[in-house]
Amino acid sequence: MASTHGAEVLVASNRGPVSYELREDGSLHAKRGGGGLVSGLSAIGPDANALWVCAALSDADREAVRRGGRRLSEDATGGQQVRMIDIDATVFSDAYNGIANSVLWFVHHMLYQTPLEPVLDAEFRRQWASYEAYNRAFAEALAEEAAQGAAVVVQDYHLALAPRMLRELRPDLRIGHFSHTPWAPPDYFRLLPDDIAAELLGGILGADRAGFLTQRWADAFTACCEAVLGADAVSGTRIGVHGLGADADFLRQRAHRPDVDERMTALRTEIGTAPDGKARRTIVRVDRTELSKNIVRGLLAYRQLLDDHPEWRERVVHVAFAYPSRQDLAVYRDYTAEVQRVAQEINSAYGTPGWTPVVLHVKDDFARSLAAYRLADVALVNPIRDGMNLVAKEVPVVSDEGCALVLSREAGAYEELGEDAVTVNPYDITGTAHALHQALTLPAGERAERTKRLTAAATALPPAQWFLDQLHALED
Structure with a gap:
């Protein structure tokens, strides 16, 4: 699936560097975002052939994708190449609100009132299927867009499954995953059903390298892998720590x-x-x-x-x-x-x-x-x-x-x-x-x-x- 003229550096994240507003006259207004990733991509320069892959978050974003095709206009994105994925709105809501923000966020921040939460029932399983579909959409888009041997940096808990999925589609790529949240210790992480816990960890272990903000979170991830997957689970993935600083x-x-x-x-x-x-x-x-x-x-x-x-x-x-x-x-x-x-x-x-x-x-x-x-x-x-x-x-x-x-x-x-x-x-x-x-x-x-x-x-x-x-x- 390698692209013959694909990107050499790719970033994948739920939110991209641009969002859209649909005005009353039918025109689209682009608003450019900031943050560490935007600064980072800018730092590698215009000749790096970099691409940002993100999700359409609103109806206006989806309209921009429909009008603009696979790549957004660089005039609207501050000169960056951006591919925005138009994921079905129900699938997106299930994945983003149902799983990422209502389950994974709560697990990693240890926020559940455990006498009553979580309730990991049939509805959770239905939403989990959407989370898998959401991650698969990213993996397929990255596989389409990446040049042979390209570097792909996948961001955060929204996309924990994407590295493994991408590895299966494109074994030639160099894949990193970075977690911007804490990582739960094993006892708390195992609130999740065993198969789901294994799938999340295995997803990130599909990367060549898993990055964390502190050594504490990196150690917790390693401990979860050993507890859920076995003593040698992390052996094929390097663990790194990068403490994001102020600009x-x-x-x-x-x-x-x-x-x-x-x-x-x-x-x-x-x-x-x-x-x-x-x-x-x-x-x-x-x-x-x-x-x-x-x-x-x-x-x-x-x-x-x-x-x-x-x-x-x-x-x-x-x-x-x-x-x-x-x-x-x-x-x-x-x-x-x-x-x-x-x-x-x-x-x-x-x-x-x-x-x-x-x-x-x-x-x-x-x-x-x-x-x-x-x-x-x-x-x-x-x-x-x-x-x-x-x-x-x-x-x-x-x-x-x-x-x-x-x-x-x-x-x-x-x-x-x-x-x-x-x-x-x-x-x-x-x-x-x-x-x-x-x-x-x-x-x-x-x-x-x-x-x-x-x-x-x-x-x-x-x-x-x-x-x-x-x-x-x-x-x-």
């Missing part, structure tokens, strides 16, 4: 544009000044309202801080940005509502005419996020479990005056940043409140030194280099 140049440049300055002015007004006329201190968090981000416990810890240390009342503000995520799933809508309820409860109980203790925003605004980064005295990053968490790496890079980082030991970023952060157990409300107080009272000199070291660690492997390192490892 310092982009962040610093973007954080000083006029729209960010405007939002800083607006945020300062919302934060206000303390009764003594001094600027209030800020505890900043920026997250999607994913269940793993632990936003509610972060708010409860802030309330505990106000109880334990009443001297902080009217002198500190918790700037909390909780942007909607996966609102097509009821459990995420409920979680977003709970975040809003708890924030309002704190403001009602503690607020004064001149002080709003929690400044909460739920509408996504990247410029406002950067403004908050710049104003942060303390960054609160307390996930229950996170593959990496780039916010932990971005805030120290952008903060104007240097900031203290309160960091969950369950974030992948802990491996690199833990020494210079104030570390917390994400379930411990009292401990997190104590950590917030410790962070707020760090002497200025120590805070500046910690910020300097955090920034160095956070930018050690910027997105472009992170991607290139994976390519080079496949070539070795």
Whole structure:
């Protein structure tokens, strides 16, 4: 099935570098995305003959595929070659919402309330067939598009089966798989039916190389393979670790544009000044309202801080940005509502005419996020479990005056940043409140030194280099 004029480097991911909007006049408007993969593909240059294979996520995306054919117009994609796969909408929903986000995400983040969940019944098996079909569509598209001996880097838990499927179609290819999430330990991973667990692991082991964000997740994957498939299961696949870092140049440049300055002015007004006329201190968090981000416990810890240390009342503000995520799933809508309820409860109980203790925003605004980064005295990053968490790496890079980082030991970023952060157990409300107080009272000199070291660690492997390192490892 090798293409005679195929791509030499291919990236496969659920979401691609471009999405479409269908306007009232029938025209299609393309919106280009960002992120580490986009930076990485740009880094290899226009002569690398690279192709991005992704799924059509919306009706507008599907219309773009129907109008444009197999490859999208490079004018709309920022000069990148993109093949968008038009997968049946029901199959896509079953695979993406039913399996990837409602089962695999929950397993790897260890989020199930196990007395009631998961329910792996006939409906699960029906959706699993769609997940297989979705992965097969990617494998077939990659097999069609790849030149002889090409390098293919498959991304994340949505496409865990694709490496094995692609290997069977094109044994000549060099295939990598990269997991952006944590990996569950064997006892938790084996909540999955034995045959499904084996199929997932075997899918990734179809790659020449399996990559992870931290050694902890890589070790958990290896332990699962040994527990489910046997002692020598991993022998044919190399395991690698690549800790994605912050893009310092982009962040610093973007954080000083006029729209960010405007939002800083607006945020300062919302934060206000303390009764003594001094600027209030800020505890900043920026997250999607994913269940793993632990936003509610972060708010409860802030309330505990106000109880334990009443001297902080009217002198500190918790700037909390909780942007909607996966609102097509009821459990995420409920979680977003709970975040809003708890924030309002704190403001009602503690607020004064001149002080709003929690400044909460739920509408996504990247410029406002950067403004908050710049104003942060303390960054609160307390996930229950996170593959990496780039916010932990971005805030120290952008903060104007240097900031203290309160960091969950369950974030992948802990491996690199833990020494210079104030570390917390994400379930411990009292401990997190104590950590917030410790962070707020760090002497200025120590805070500046910690910020300097955090920034160095956070930018050690910027997105472009992170991607290139994976390519080079496949070539070795």
